[in-house]
Amino acid sequence: MTTKTSLLKVILLGDGGVGKSSIMNRYVTNKFDAHLFHTIGVEFLNKELEVDAHQVTLQIWDTAGQERFRSLRTPFYRGSDCCLLTFSVDDSQSFLNLGNWKKEFIYYADVKEPEKFPFVVLGNKVDVTERQVSTEEAQQWCQENGNFPYYETSAKDATNVAVAFDEAVRRVLALEERTDHLIPTDTVKLHRKPRSAISCCS
Numbered sequence: 295m296t297t298k299t300s301l302l303k304v305i306l307l308g309d310g311g312v313g314k315s316s317i318m319n320r321y322v323t324n325k326f327d328a329h330l331f332h333t334i335g336v337e338f339l340n341k342e343l344e345v346d347a348h349q350v351t352l353q354i355w356d357t358a359g360q361e362r363f364r365s366l367r368t369p370f371y372r373g374s375d376c377c378l379l380t381f382s383v384d385d386s387q388s389f390l391n392l393g394n395w396k397k398e399f400i401y402y403a404d405v406k407e408p409e410k411f412p413f414v415v416l417g418n419k420v421d422v423t424e425r426q427v428s429t430e431e432a433q434q435w436c437q438e439n440g441n442f443p444y445y446e447t448s449a450k451d452a453t454n455v456a457v458a459f460d461e462a463v464r465r466v467l468a469l470e471e472r473t474d475h476l477i478p479t480d481t482v483k484l485h486r487k488p489r490s491a492i493s494c495c496s
């Protein structure tokens with residue numbers, strides 16, 4: 295019997311500095327760098343995991359949050375299976391911008407049925423003491439904007455990072471019409487590159 299692997303593309307969006315690269319690095323390499331440079335364009339890393347007895351190769355795309363890199367990141371939205379809308383709990387503006395990120399994604403990914411698309415919201419940097427966004431207001435935004443799951447994460451101390459990705463995978467797998475992603479593991483090439491060829495710095 296041939297085992298099946300789902301190849302899923304998950305994309306991280308959010309303002310510059312909220313911690314998207316750090317979340318990806320924490321999840322894939324279990325490391326945290328307090329002095330990361332801003333991402334320019336996009337980067338991706340792969341991670342293999344098993345969720346509910348389902349083998350998954352997760353392709354995680356980290357994007358540049360700064361406005362000046364908009365044209366470099368948007369071409370990579372298409373084909374995403376899940377979008378992690380990310381803000382930082384110590385930066386209220388990054389929270390207020392979540393709606394713009396959602397809109398930008400829906401437009402450039404050309405999502406046909408936005409109300410069915412699996413978004414997950416991450417409130418990062420929960421390790422900080424000075425919060426500007428409360429858990430309640432973030433949960434309320436998620437409820438009002440599509441009943442999205444909400445996770446408070448810390449790339450610094452790893453709080454909820456793996457749990458959030460697991461939930462993202464579950465949401466995608468729960469959708470019907472996933473059969474197009476089911477590829478026999480003996481035919482798919484599972485890349486294990488630390489950084490993509492199209493990536494720029496971080």
Ligand SMILES: Nc1nc2c(ncn2[C@@H]2O[C@H](COP(=O)(O)OP(=O)(O)OP(=O)(O)O)[C@@H](O)[C@H]2O)c(=O)[nH]1
Pocket residue numbers: 308309310311312313314315316317327328329330331332333334357358359360418419420421422447448449450451
């Ligand atoms: N305290 C704390 N700092 C964090 C956390 N996540 C990221 N940082 C720091 O926040 C800064 C920005 O992190 P990045 O991961 O580069 O942010 P980004 O969202 O990828 O930024 P862009 O590449 O500009 O879009 C870095 O100095 C990180 O070390 C966290 O969970 N807690």
